[in-house]
Amino acid sequence: MLKIVREVPLLSVQRELGGSVGEFAGWITSMDYGNPMEEHMCTRTSVSVFDVSHMGRYVIKGGRVFEFLQKLVSKDLSEVGTGKMSGPVLLMNENAGIRDDIMLYKVSEDLWFAVVNAPNVDKDLEWMNTWRVRWGYTDIEIENVTLKSTLIAIQGPKAAEVMENLGFNEARNLKILEFAYGAEVAGKKTVLVSRSGWTGEEVRSFGFEIWTDVDHGAEILRKSVALGARPAGLIARDTLRLEAGYLLIGQDMDENTNPVEARYWLPISLEKEDCIGCSKLREIYEKGVSRIRVGLKLKKGLRVIPRHNAGIYAGNNLVGRVTSGAFSPYLNAGVAMGYVNVSHAYIGSKLDLDVRGGKQKAKIVDFPLI
Amino acid sequence: MSDHEIIVKTKLGEYSVPKNLLYTAKDEWVRIEGDTATLGITDYAQKKLKYIVNVELPEVGKKVKVDESVATLESVKAVAEVYTPVEGEIIEINEELTEKPDLINTDPYGRGWIVKLRTSKIDEGKLLSPENYADKISKEE
Numbered sequence: 054m055l056k057i058v059r060e061v062p063l064l065s066v067q068r069e070l071g072g073s074v075g076e077f078a079g080w081i082t083s084m085d086y087g088n089p090m091e092e093h094m095c096t097r098t099s100v101s102v103f104d105v106s107h108m109g110r111y112v113i114k115g116g117r118v119f120e121f122l123q124k125l126v127s128k129d130l131s132e133v134g135t136g137k138m139s140g141p142v143l144l145m146n147e148n149a150g151i152r153d154d155i156m157l158y159k160v161s162e163d164l165w166f167a168v169v170n171a172p173n174v175d176k177d178l179e180w181m182n183t184w185r186v187r188w189g190y191t192d193i194e195i196e197n198v199t200l201k202s203t204l205i206a207i208q209g210p211k212a213a214e215v216m217e218n219l220g221f222n223e224a225r226n227l228k229i230l231e232f233a234y235g236a237e238v239a240g241k242k243t244v245l246v247s248r249s250g251w252t253g254e255e256v257r258s259f260g261f262e263i264w265t266d267v268d269h270g271a272e273i274l275r276k277s278v279a280l281g282a283r284p285a286g287l288i289a290r291d292t293l294r295l296e297a298g299y300l301l302i303g304q305d306m307d308e309n310t311n312p313v314e315a316r317y318w319l320p321i322s323l324e325k326e327d328c329i330g331c332s333k334l335r336e337i338y339e340k341g342v343s344r345i346r347v348g349l350k351l352k353k354g355l356r357v358i359p360r361h362n363a364g365i366y367a368g369n370n371l372v373g374r375v376t377s378g379a380f381s382p383y384l385n386a387g388v389a390m391g392y393v394n395v396s397h398a399y400i401g402s403k404l405d406l407d408v409r410g411g412k413q414k415a416k417i418v419d420f421p422l423i
Numbered sequence: 424m425s426d427h428e429i430i431v432k433t434k435l436g437e438y439s440v441p442k443n444l445l446y447t448a449k450d451e452w453v454r455i456e457g458d459t460a461t462l463g464i465t466d467y468a469q470k471k472l473k474y475i476v477n478v479e480l481p482e483v484g485k486k487v488k489v490d491e492s493v494a495t496l497e498s499v500k501a502v503a504e505v506y507t508p509v510e511g512e513i514i515e516i517n518e519e520l521t522e523k524p525d526l527i528n529t530d531p532y533g534r535g536w537i538v539k540l541r542t543s544k545i546d547e548g549k550l551l552s553p554e555n556y557a558d559k560i561s562k563e564e
Contacts, residue, residue, distance in 0.1 A: 073436065073470060074436055081435065084473055085473065085474060087528075087529075088474065088525065088528075089473070089474045089499060288473060288474065288499050356477035356524075358497060358499065360502075409495065409497050409502045410479070
């Protein structure tokens, strides 16, 4: 099959800032800027800037957009006010398998924006259009604006300071999951600025995401670095999200994973009936599941990284598998998330984990990991 | 291109290949001085592995054969073995890597060296010249 690899629009600016480039989900972008551990710590203690333009962006407009999205996603969107983000919501298949987790932005009843995961930029659009046509929402238009826009995330406890210095007046007023539509940053109008992120927003980090055009994105990326934000890449982003307990599509969840076993409660409304996968989800919930997602922590100071698919054992009995692992510089320990048989998923107990050089004890913990 | 190194430029990055070293197809470099061979991994290899969090080194005095693993590197991307292209005895290990494994990232041909071996025979024909190694990595990307 033809493999499409695209460059993020700001790749040259990333390189100018010291980006070490690699491939992720069909995109060429910066994996780190020399030291992902320091980038991670800087995000926890100060402020970093991430170019996350590889995330897909759609504009959804026309008549009855609310009604259409309400049927499409796992969460009851009637709770989402104007100028608010939905929080993560799921695109499920009919079996309540997770196709993607996406973020919706309500500008008005009939104008919504969506941010979807990088590997699914084309797949989600196709899925949405299929249902749009099937349900007869022919007056709705979904435009993929990924390549002609940018998304810059400024994250960390000092993010508000950098945003103020960039001339964003609402830095201190905007609440988590609120956005300022058409707000000005660095003297120019953006598409929107939101109070959000994927680094552990409610845990240790407080950040903003700026959705704007390509030239303006380049300017904001450069200026934020000049104002003290450290450029950070996808490796740090991955270790930060893992500490926060956030799931990565394709790695921690996929179409063969349901939200109940993933313990991904935030994006679902169990009482919702009329959406793709909703009734099946309710059925799974009532029946119960045989495995659940847990966090795992290895011994402090042991410099090992649990790998995707590594076995989790009770004695010689395989009772689960790791889906994501990292070395957490914040905890100075290897951490992971994975799925474990319900009969062995006791918080606080220890299981054996396959890592480099043999098995190591790992403590079962809940999320977040920090 | 400078006098002492070849810079290989690809779509994904730039990689330094010093002209005073020999290379393996598995991305190790070797410096041969008399009967001593110093071993490390190339700039290309460290950029592929990304940030290295741990290095497991052998015992000094250990005898190793050609293509035997002499160290294990664990990076944020993967676990990688370092294979020796020469046989001999480990006479020195880079202890500094235990505390600072990322020296392999920041200075792969200098402070990021991994082991030194004393060797009785070196088959240089099995090693790649800087030009051939540069050619190999430019074809990989």
